[in-house]
Amino acid sequence: MRHRALASFGVLVVGIAVTALATRGVAGQSPAAAKPAPAAPAAKKSTVPRTPDGQPDLQGYWTNSTYVPLERPNNVTKAAYTDQEFAAVVKNAAEREAEQTEPGTIADVHYDFTQFGLDRSQSAFVKSDLRTSMIVEPPNGKMPPLTTEGQKRAADRAAERRRMGATTDAVQNMPIGTRCIIMAGSGPPMMNSGYNSNYHIVQGAGYVMILVEMIHDARIIPIDGSRAPLPENMRQWMGDSRGHWDGDTLVVETTNINGKNPFRGSSEKMKITERFWRPDANTLGYRFTIDDPATWTTPWTAEAPMIKTVGPIFEHACHEGNYGVTNTLAGARLEDRKAAEAAAKKTSN
Amino acid sequence: MRTTFRTLTLLSAAALAVVSAVMPVAGQAPAYRAPRTADGKPNLNGIWQAISEADWDIEGHSAAPGRVLALGAEDAVVPGLGIVEGGPLPYLPAAATKRKANYDSRLTADPEIKCYLPGVPRGMYLAQPFQIIQSTKNIMMAFQYAGAIRTVYMADQTEAPADSWMGWSNGHWEGETLVVDTTGFNDLSWFDRSGNFHSDAMHVVERITAAGPDHLNWEATIDDKKVFSRPWKMSMTLYRRKEKGARLLEFRCVEFVEDLVYGHLRKAK
Numbered sequence: 001m002r003h004r005a006l007a008s009f010g011v012l013v014v015g016i017a018v019t020a021l022a023t024r025g026v027a028g029q030s031p032a033a034a035k036p037a038p039a040a041p042a043a044k045k046s047t048v049p050r051t052p053d054g055q056p057d058l059q060g061y062w063t064n065s066t067y068v069p070l071e072r073p074n075n076v077t078k079a080a081y082t083d084q085e086f087a088a089v090v091k092n093a094a095e096r097e098a099e100q101t102e103p104g105t106i107a108d109v110h111y112d113f114t115q116f117g118l119d120r121s122q123s124a125f126v127k128s129d130l131r132t133s134m135i136v137e138p139p140n141g142k143m144p145p146l147t148t149e150g151q152k153r154a155a156d157r158a159a160e161r162r163r164m165g166a167t168t169d170a171v172q173n174m175p176i177g178t179r180c181i182i183m184a185g186s187g188p189p190m191m192n193s194g195y196n197s198n199y200h201i202v203q204g205a206g207y208v209m210i211l212v213e214m215i216h217d218a219r220i221i222p223i224d225g226s227r228a229p230l231p232e233n234m235r236q237w238m239g240d241s242r243g244h245w246d247g248d249t250l251v252v253e254t255t256n257i258n259g260k261n262p263f264r265g266s267s268e269k270m271k272i273t274e275r276f277w278r279p280d281a282n283t284l285g286y287r288f289t290i291d292d293p294a295t296w297t298t299p300w301t302a303e304a305p306m307i308k309t310v311g312p313i314f315e316h317a318c319h320e321g322n323y324g325v326t327n328t329l330a331g332a333r334l335e336d337r338k339a340a341e342a343a344a345k346k347t348s349n
Numbered sequence: 350m351r352t353t354f355r356t357l358t359l360l361s362a363a364a365l366a367v368v369s370a371v372m373p374v375a376g377q378a379p380a381y382r383a384p385r386t387a388d389g390k391p392n393l394n395g396i397w398q399a400i401s402e403a404d405w406d407i408e409g410h411s412a413a414p415g416r417v418l419a420l421g422a423e424d425a426v427v428p429g430l431g432i433v434e435g436g437p438l439p440y441l442p443a444a445a446t447k448r449k450a451n452y453d454s455r456l457t458a459d460p461e462i463k464c465y466l467p468g469v470p471r472g473m474y475l476a477q478p479f480q481i482i483q484s485t486k487n488i489m490m491a492f493q494y495a496g497a498i499r500t501v502y503m504a505d506q507t508e509a510p511a512d513s514w515m516g517w518s519n520g521h522w523e524g525e526t527l528v529v530d531t532t533g534f535n536d537l538s539w540f541d542r543s544g545n546f547h548s549d550a551m552h553v554v555e556r557i558t559a560a561g562p563d564h565l566n567w568e569a570t571i572d573d574k575k576v577f578s579r580p581w582k583m584s585m586t587l588y589r590r591k592e593k594g595a596r597l598l599e600f601r602c603v604e605f606v607e608d609l610v611y612g613h614l615r616k617a618k
Contacts, residue, residue, distance in 0.1 A: 052485065053387035059484060169616040171607045181603050200500070202489050204482035205386060205394045209489055216498045218491045220480060220597060227594055236599040312500065315513040319603045320465045320537070329614035336616065 048248045048278050051203050055223075056248040058201045058208065058276055061313065062284050062306035064190065065120050065197040067093050070264070070302060072133035072141030079141065080130040094121035097194070120194075129305070136287075137301040143264060150295035154265050168332035171325055176261050178325065180318035182237050183214040188254050188272045189263065189288040192304065199306065200313050201284075208243060208250060215318045221252050230256045235268060237261055249277040249285075267294040282308045380525060383559035386483060391525050391559055393481045393488070396590040396597065399474040399567075402429025404461075406543040407474075407583060408436055416456045426542075432474065434582040438545065444576040451544025459542055463610055464602035466497050466514035468538025469531055469553055470569050470583065478590050480597050488520055488527070493597045501529050509533020512549055529555040548575035563589040 049057040067090055072079075081089060097120070133141030146154065167173045177183045184191040185199070193214055200211040210219040223243040230240040235258035243252040252274040259268030270292040277285040284306040291299040383391035402410075409431035415424025440448055451458060461467065467475055477493040488501040501520040509517030509532050517533035536549040551573040560566045568584035571577070608615075 051387070059486070165616065171611040171614075179603065179607065181601060200487075202482055202484045202487050204484055204489070205392065207394070207480075207482050209482045209491065211489070211498060211500070215496070217496055218489070218498055220482065220491055222596070227596070234598075237601055238599065311505070312502070312507070312510075314510060315466075315498075315515055317466055317514050320514060325611055326614065329611060332616070333614055 049281075053205065055203060055245065056250070056278060057203070058250060058278065058284060059203055060201060061309045061311040062199045062201065063123075063197050063309040064185075064192045064199070064286065064304050064306045065123055066129055066192050066304065067120055068129050068131050068134055068304070070134045070191070071143060072135070076132045079132060081132060083130070086130045090121050097121075134302040134304050135300060136303050137289075138298070144296045144298045144300050146265065147293070147295060147297055150265060150267075153267065153295070157262070157265075166332075168328055171329065174325065174328075177214075180215060180322050182217065182261055183212075185212040185214045186217040186219070186238055187263075188219070188238065188241065188252070188274055189290070189302070190274075190286065190304070196316065198309060198313055200311060211313060213313045213316050216316050221250075223250070232256075235259070239272070246275075249275050251275055263290070265295055266290065266292050269294045279305075284308075381559055381561055383525060384562075388485050390483070390522060391527070392483065393527060393557065393559065393565065394483045396478050396480045396595050397565060397587040398476075398478040398590055399585055399587055401432060401474045401476075401585055402427045403432045403474040403583075403585065404471065404476060404541055405429060407431055407541050407545055408433050408438060410543070432583045432585045434584060439578040439581060441576060441578055444546075448544050448546060451539065451546055453544075455542060455544050459544070460538055461542065462606070464495055464606045466495055466538065467492065468514050468534065469499065469516050469518075470555070470571075471538060471540055472497055472499070472515070473555075473567060473569075473587075474585060477600060478595075478597060491597060493600050495600065495602055499531075501527075514538055516551075516553065523556075525558050527555075527557040529553075529557065531555070546576065547571070547573045550575045557587075560586070563591060 051057045051059070135141045135143065138144055161173075164170075164173050167175070171179055184193050185197060190199070190210075190212070196213045198213040200213075202209045202211070206222060206224045208221045208223055210221070211217075212219065217238070219238060219241060221241045221243040223245065225242075225244045227242055229242065230236075234240070235256055237258055237260065239254040239258075240256040241252050241254040243250055245251070252272075254272040254274070255270075257266070257268050257270050257272075259266075263270065270290060272288055272290060274286065274288045279285045285303075286305055287301060287303045289299055289301045290296070383393070386392045386394070405426050406429070410426065410429060412428040413426040415421070415426065417424050456462065461471075461475075466472075472479065472490075472492045472494065475492070475494050479490055479492040482489040482491065486502075486504040488503060490499040490501065492498070497515060499515050499518055501518040503520050506519040507517075512533055512535040514535060514537065516531040518529050518531040520527055520529045522528070531553045532551075534547065534549055534551045534553075536547070539546050551571065553569055553571055555567065555569045558566045565587040566584070567587050568582060570580050570582050572580040
């Protein structure tokens with residue numbers, strides 16, 4: 001009897017949590033950035049799985065694969081699509097993802113993105129999130145306006161990119177991810193990638209570790225609350241993260257970003273506050289707030305929930321197998337030589 | 350009933366502890382009993398590092414000139430007693446030839462030069478720390494060097510699905526000892542900077558045992574029939590990094606080797 005009562009209660013709470021998550025997404029109503037995640041209080045202690053040492057158990061394999069864009073598209077004003085509208089979004093996106101191989105145009109292509117990437121349209125989870133933006137604050141689903149400093153930095157960066165030349169001129173001109181230095185999943189904030197948006201969370205005494213499949217990046221987050229941040233002059237690609245439990249929600253604050261991999265134009269002064277929680281058995285709630293007064297006029301907040309997926313995660317030895325950079329640069333140098341030869345021939349004629 | 354049983358269990362565990370403390374197994378030092386995790390296993394969590402010159406050469410070696418003239422004494426080989434038990438390494442004839450070729454071309458051929466993943470066991474004795482994050486199902490080893498990762502499956506164990514740099518590790522407890530069985534290697538990683546190497550047939554069995562609050566005994570048996578005539582062992586001590594605020598920092602070295610690896614493909618000015 002007692003068990004049955006508990007079980008029903010559990011179902012009820014899970015139901016509330018799911019509804020809360022869905023409703024929040026659909027209505028686009030979200031509390032101000034400073035307030036705690038609303039799903040956390042709904043997750044009563046009895047329903048959140050625990051590790052043997054009593055922490056909320058976030059462990060397992062998760063994915064944040066999605067077609068929900070960070071910002072709401074310009075031609076969209078509502079917070080969520082209808083099923084029919086979303087089906088069209090998925091169809092268009094899946095077609096774009098398959099475009100790069102143009103089936104039938106290259107004889108020896110037998111292994112395209114829809115296979116190696118397991119494109120996102122094939123995931124049931126991706127189809128269940130109808131939101132038109134990850135951003136929940138500001139409520140218009142868009143990043144706040146840039147500060148004057150942020151605008152100047154964006155212009156300076158664009159000028160610097162033009163000065164450096166084409167992406168095929170040197171490896172340093174290529175995107176950070178192409179160079180296998182860091183990818184979107186590592187963050188923070190942790191964003192989805194086109195493929196391999198998979199994570200493995202493991203909790204040991206005093207730490208939560210999030211293994212990011214892409215480039216086998218491990219975020220090792222201390223949660224004992226005693227660690228001081230790194231000194232101001234020590235900067236890292238993933239910054240310096242410190243965590244603590246706020247009830248059953250893991251709150252992670254990150255500073256000391258090195259600024260070499262700006263997030264949507266951010267500065268190295270960016271502070272990221274992430275919240276992870278378990279709204280139900282199959283979902284890992286994930287919300288982040290970006291606080292970077294050197295770039296945006298106000299802080300802003302987005303939600304990108306993850307869902308359980310299957311493991312294990314295999315080794316993504318990106319740099320070791322980076323034939324892409326070599327072949328791209330070698331191809332460009334061949335074109336350079338051909339162009340030089342053609343020019344020389346023209347002159348001699 | 351339950352209480353009685355628990356009491357008995359506790360009593361017998363206590364008795365056993367007393368007996369094992371008083372009567373060490375013949376020929377062995379009294380065993381250290383590590384603190385336990387919440388699920389009752391020896392707690393190996395922590396940031397660990399070998400204090401070793403093994404990355405220069407896993408075998409005993411004297412000091413020697415470095416590889417890069419301009420780096421002078423900074424690149425000179427640091428002498429060390431080595432971590433191989435017995436020796437010399439039992440290379441098969443063809444493998445001995447390859448090892449020599451590796452040594453001769455070590456400045457360009459050593460995977461560490463290019464910031465490639467260190468492989469196993471090399472990651473364990475690099476001059477950089479690694480962290481053990483221990484849960485019931487998995488024991489993670491996260492390495493500062495190149496952000497390398499080993500996932501040791503304590504549950505949901507499978508065979509290696511494909512070859513990889515860091516191999517595929519399944520683990521189990523034998524009393525105080527974590528036993529890690531690793532296969533599924535590619536043939537690209539080396540043991541050290543002196544060109545000692547293995548093939549994709551390598552099988553590594555590591556035994557990791559806490560020797561005190563801040564020391565781990567680490568030993569490994571290397572079996573690789575394509576390269577060695579018999580299995581051989583290596584052993585060393587791992588030390589806990591105890592500094593206040595000790596943590597892994599980023600050694601994201603890809604950026605540091607880009608001009609080395611791709612510089613010849615840069616557009617001419």
